Amino acid sequence: MPDVRAAQRPAATTATTGMFGLEPPGRPAPPWTTREWFGPEGAVQLADLRGKVVVLHAFQMLCPACVHHGLPQAQRIHAAFEAADVAVIGLHTVFEHHAAMTPVSLQAFLREFRIAFPVGVDAPGADARNPIPVTMQAYGMQGTPSLVLIDRRGHLRLHAFGAAEDLVVGAAIASLLAEGG
Amino acid sequence: MPDVRAAQRPAATTATTGMFGLEPPGRPAPPWTTREWFGPEGAVQLADLRGKVVVLHAFQMLCPACVHHGLPQAQRIHAAFEAADVAVIGLHTVFEHHAAMTPVSLQAFLREFRIAFPVGVDAPGADARNPIPVTMQAYGMQGTPSLVLIDRRGHLRLHAFGAAEDLVVGAAIASLLAEGG
Amino acid sequence: MPDVRAAQRPAATTATTGMFGLEPPGRPAPPWTTREWFGPEGAVQLADLRGKVVVLHAFQMLCPACVHHGLPQAQRIHAAFEAADVAVIGLHTVFEHHAAMTPVSLQAFLREFRIAFPVGVDAPGADARNPIPVTMQAYGMQGTPSLVLIDRRGHLRLHAFGAAEDLVVGAAIASLLAEGG
Amino acid sequence: MPDVRAAQRPAATTATTGMFGLEPPGRPAPPWTTREWFGPEGAVQLADLRGKVVVLHAFQMLCPACVHHGLPQAQRIHAAFEAADVAVIGLHTVFEHHAAMTPVSLQAFLREFRIAFPVGVDAPGADARNPIPVTMQAYGMQGTPSLVLIDRRGHLRLHAFGAAEDLVVGAAIASLLAEGG
Numbered sequence: 001m002p003d004v005r006a007a008q009r010p011a012a013t014t015a016t017t018g019m020f021g022l023e024p025p026g027r028p029a030p031p032w033t034t035r036e037w038f039g040p041e042g043a044v045q046l047a048d049l050r051g052k053v054v055v056l057h058a059f060q061m062l063c064p065a066c067v068h069h070g071l072p073q074a075q076r077i078h079a080a081f082e083a084a085d086v087a088v089i090g091l092h093t094v095f096e097h098h099a100a101m102t103p104v105s106l107q108a109f110l111r112e113f114r115i116a117f118p119v120g121v122d123a124p125g126a127d128a129r130n131p132i133p134v135t136m137q138a139y140g141m142q143g144t145p146s147l148v149l150i151d152r153r154g155h156l157r158l159h160a161f162g163a164a165e166d167l168v169v170g171a172a173i174a175s176l177l178a179e180g181g
Numbered sequence: 182m183p184d185v186r187a188a189q190r191p192a193a194t195t196a197t198t199g200m201f202g203l204e205p206p207g208r209p210a211p212p213w214t215t216r217e218w219f220g221p222e223g224a225v226q227l228a229d230l231r232g233k234v235v236v237l238h239a240f241q242m243l244c245p246a247c248v249h250h251g252l253p254q255a256q257r258i259h260a261a262f263e264a265a266d267v268a269v270i271g272l273h274t275v276f277e278h279h280a281a282m283t284p285v286s287l288q289a290f291l292r293e294f295r296i297a298f299p300v301g302v303d304a305p306g307a308d309a310r311n312p313i314p315v316t317m318q319a320y321g322m323q324g325t326p327s328l329v330l331i332d333r334r335g336h337l338r339l340h341a342f343g344a345a346e347d348l349v350v351g352a353a354i355a356s357l358l359a360e361g362g
Numbered sequence: 363m364p365d366v367r368a369a370q371r372p373a374a375t376t377a378t379t380g381m382f383g384l385e386p387p388g389r390p391a392p393p394w395t396t397r398e399w400f401g402p403e404g405a406v407q408l409a410d411l412r413g414k415v416v417v418l419h420a421f422q423m424l425c426p427a428c429v430h431h432g433l434p435q436a437q438r439i440h441a442a443f444e445a446a447d448v449a450v451i452g453l454h455t456v457f458e459h460h461a462a463m464t465p466v467s468l469q470a471f472l473r474e475f476r477i478a479f480p481v482g483v484d485a486p487g488a489d490a491r492n493p494i495p496v497t498m499q500a501y502g503m504q505g506t507p508s509l510v511l512i513d514r515r516g517h518l519r520l521h522a523f524g525a526a527e528d529l530v531v532g533a534a535i536a537s538l539l540a541e542g543g
Numbered sequence: 544m545p546d547v548r549a550a551q552r553p554a555a556t557t558a559t560t561g562m563f564g565l566e567p568p569g570r571p572a573p574p575w576t577t578r579e580w581f582g583p584e585g586a587v588q589l590a591d592l593r594g595k596v597v598v599l600h601a602f603q604m605l606c607p608a609c610v611h612h613g614l615p616q617a618q619r620i621h622a623a624f625e626a627a628d629v630a631v632i633g634l635h636t637v638f639e640h641h642a643a644m645t646p647v648s649l650q651a652f653l654r655e656f657r658i659a660f661p662v663g664v665d666a667p668g669a670d671a672r673n674p675i676p677v678t679m680q681a682y683g684m685q686g687t688p689s690l691v692l693i694d695r696r697g698h699l700r701l702h703a704f705g706a707a708e709d710l711v712v713g714a715a716i717a718s719l720l721a722e723g724g
Contacts, residue, residue, distance in 0.1 A: 005655075019263075020355070062648075062655045067610060080348045082200075100651030105605075108643030112548075112605045167261045170351030171358075174201070178359030186474075243467075243474045248429060281470030286424075289462030293367075293424045381625075382717070442710045444562075529623045532713030536563070539714075540721030 005063045006143040007095045007132055020172035025155040029054075029148070030138040032091065032120060036103050038110050039118035046154065049087045053176045054150040058093045058122075058136065061101050061109040063144045069163050070145030071113065076166065077173070078117045085177055090119035093136040093144060098124075149173065152181040186244045187324040188276045188313055201353035206336040210235075210329070211319040213272065213301060217284050219291050220299035227335065230268045234357045235331040239274045239303075239317065242282050242290040244325045250344050251326030252296065257347065258354070259298045266358055271300035274317040274325060279305075330354065333362045367425045369457045369494055369505040382534035387517040391416075391510070392500035394453065394482060398465050400472050401480035408516065411449045415538045416512040420455045420484075420498065423463050423471040425506045431525050432507030433475065438528065439535070440479045447539055452481035455498040455506060460486075511535065514543045548606045549686040550638045550675055563715035568698040572597075572691070573681040575634065575663060579646050581653050582661035589697065592630045596719045597693040601636045601665075601679065604644050604652040606687045612706050613688030614656065619709065620716070621660045628720055633662035636679040636687060641667075692716065695724040 029046060037043045046054065057074040059066035071090075078088040094101045103121055110119055122133035130137075139148060142161040149158035149172055158172055210227060218224045227235065238255040240247035252271075259269040275282045284302055291300055303314035311318075320329060323342040330339035330353055339353055391408060399405045408416065419436040421428035433452075440450040456463045465483055472481055484495035492499075501510060504523045511520035511534055520534055572589060580586045589597065600617040602609035614633075621631040637644045646664055653662055665676035673680075682691060685704040692701035692715055701715055 019358075062652050064656055076346070076348055080346060080352070097651035097655070100648040105643040105648050108640035109605050112640070113607055165257070165261060166347035167257055167351035170348035171261070171355035174352035174355035175359055177200075177352075178356055243471050245475055278470035278474070281467040286462040286467050289459035290424050293459070294426055381720075438708070438710055442708060442714070527619070527623060528709035529619055529713035532710035533623070533717035533720075536714035536717035537721055539562075540718055 005060060005065070005096070007136065007141065020158070020168050020175060021160060022149070022157050022172055022175060023159075025151060025153065025157065027156045028154055029150045029156040030135070033123045033134040033138070034091075034120035035123045036121040037118060038103075038107055038120075041118050044087075044089060044118050044120065046150070049089075049150075050154055051152050051181050052085060052087045053152060053173055054148075055086060055088045055173065056091055056148040056150065057088065058091045058139075058141055058144055058146040058148070060092065060094055060096070060144045061106055062097060065163065066145045067113075070147070071115065073147075073164070073166065073169065074117065075115065077169065080170070081173065086173060088117040090115060090117055091122055091135060092119060093122045093133055093141065093146075095132045095136065095143075098131070149176060151176045151179060186241060186246070186277070188317065188322065201339070201349050201356060202341060203330070203338050203353055203356060204340075206332060206334065206338065208337045209335055210331045210337040211316070214304045214315040214319070215272075215301035216304045217302040218299060219284075219288055219302075222299050225268075225270060225299050225301065227331070230270075230331075231335055232333050232362055233266060233268045234333060234354055235329075236267060236269045236354065237272055237329040237331065238269065239272045239320075239322055239325055239327040239329070241273065241275055241277070241325045242287055243278060246344065247326045248294075251328070252294065254328075254345070254347065254350065255298065256296065258350065261351070262354065267354060269298040271296060271298055272303055272316060273300060274303045274314055274322065274327075276313045276317065276324075279312070330357060332357045332360060367422060367427070367458070367505045369498065369503065382520070382530050382537060383522060384511075384519050384534055384537060385521075387513060387515065387519065389518045390516055391512045391518040392497070395485045395496040395500070396453075396482035397485045398483040399480060400465075400469055400483075403480050406449075406451060406480050406482065408512070411451075411512075412516055413514050413543055414447060414449045415514060415535055416510075417448060417450045417535065418453055418510040418512065419450065420453045420501075420503055420506055420508040420510070422454065422456055422458070422506045423468055424459060427525065428507045429475075432509070433477065435509075435526070435528065435531065436479065437477065439531065442532070443535065448535060450479040452477060452479055453484055453497060454481060455484045455495055455503065455508075457494045457498065457505075460493070511538060513538045513541060548603060548608070548639065550679065550684065563701070563711050563718060564703065565692070565700050565715055565718060566702075568694060568696065568700065570699045571697055572693045572699040573678070576666045576677040576681070577634075577663035578666045579664040580661060581646075581650055581663075584661050587630075587632060587661050587663065589693070592632075592693075593697055594695050594724055595628060595630045596695060596716055597691075598629060598631045598716065599634055599691040599693065600631065601634045601682075601684055601687055601689040601691070603635065603637055603639070603687045604649055605640060608706065609688045610656075613690070614658065616690075616707070616709065616712065617660065618658065620712065623713070624716065629716060631660040633658060633660055634665055634678060635662060636665045636676055636684065636689075638675045638679065638686075641674070692719060694719045694722060 122135045147160045303316045328341045332338050484497045509522045513519050665678045690703045694700050
């Protein structure tokens, strides 16, 4: 899929292993550093979601693979799983065309595309020469769309760049749900 | 989906409850009564699959919803899950146009559509006035396509008639895998 | 598209040139040699359709590319153009799995897949060693699905094997309509 | 399709009649009033395209039906027809979320979605209370996406709001091509 937006080389830390690509627990997911949130809940912190499986969907509003594949999948996940069990969170990780994808544009995008889950805007880094925002850096994401699964205890368990199959994503989420808290 | 082929009224016994439509264990899946099998393994009995999660996909080769939706989904399940954990089994449950869907035609169909999992031919019933074959009757299936999930201990856990979402099917299978034997 | 069913090597006579793949007029389309017809009109001869643009869709009921692409396209053509201007005709050109695709099976297939245009069964050849039926031979078709366009005067103008884009097929048909009789 | 963006009530002047929705000639297409152009050709005037069939695709970059249906169709038209015969032109007709769809955002959108045909930005009207831009008003467009076909002599011949079938659009373009200049 040529539309996938590559930001950087794969980081050694994102290797995934095991059933449905799940990593064993052991690596706490970094907190999110955001500058703004959209959605009725307002700001959402990872720590607030302890006890739920968290589906973190990193996207850019002008990334074709995000618009055609990643975001529709995130919307299906949001509709298919109970909110009490699974939290779907969008993260706008702009690393190119910054002037074109401001929060003003994102807000209209979210409304027109009817994104119903909370979306945070990843914070720009301190080093102006590095276009990659803070949370994207902290997670070692390679580009957009990226799908991250975090277990009920806050551990990072799956990190996929590009398209992921619904069957496998559904199975991975259910596996984490079955682990219990 | 108008192409779904309805065979009979819903049976009271097919009610599904719980996460992803899963029923609680307690109802052993009936054995399969077949007249022929296609696939390298030859005949497959449900009892042989104890310890695996079984995905039973009931179809007719001339049912459009089976060809366009159900069978491609069964093929995706077969590709996505490990054969050591999940057994995908096709069941040709002909209840109409019997002369048009003989085993000779089915064999060519399976070859041309590259169905890679074992397929059994459901046995005609003893009463010639009842077009519904034996296994289809035993499971109380309402038509084709029907998707049945059987847990590692041989209990019937999900029974869906018509289209089912990949995300939910993947989650249901993974839930049964997580139960262990 | 690996599902396309190749019957034989390309014949030199099927080269297409010009806008939308249209050949210049000059080559009368061979008559059809059939053994049976399905549809309310009964038997249809090419000569009866003089004055209309004829869309001849050659298929096999167990050819995946026909079921997934070719026949749905033929149904869209049948729905989009006026019957007074454009005649859509199916031709069942079985060249493999003959016992699996008998007229009995075809009849059920046409009913279940709701094919609303007339379908003729191409006649087996005199030479039992050659599996390719008579009309398929006469047109030099390379396999299924094949799309043939015949102009208002009965000349063969386009011959495409495999998938053809709706935009281009629509444009080719309209070009032939614009030629007048 | 709920994503189609309605701007105003249907105008009486957009009624279409005849084959493939084509109107008879007689109504010159209004010139375009734009504030900026993207694409290697720079600014494009309708008068410059006399002799070609013009496909004018009006869209907004944050309109889901434009992104999922209209623009991909315009790209297919651009690829399927010869540039010497058919000119595909995009028109960014922003009538809502103006601050979110500035030319800066549009430029990044066109690049990321690989829009290969020229795109003009419709000019804002003189009356600041009316959000509908000048060319959109002049054509009486009801919303986005809108597809407009203009014949070789510059007459408006088709005006469709919302989704249009590829088969029918291809046929309409070919009909106009066949008219000659």
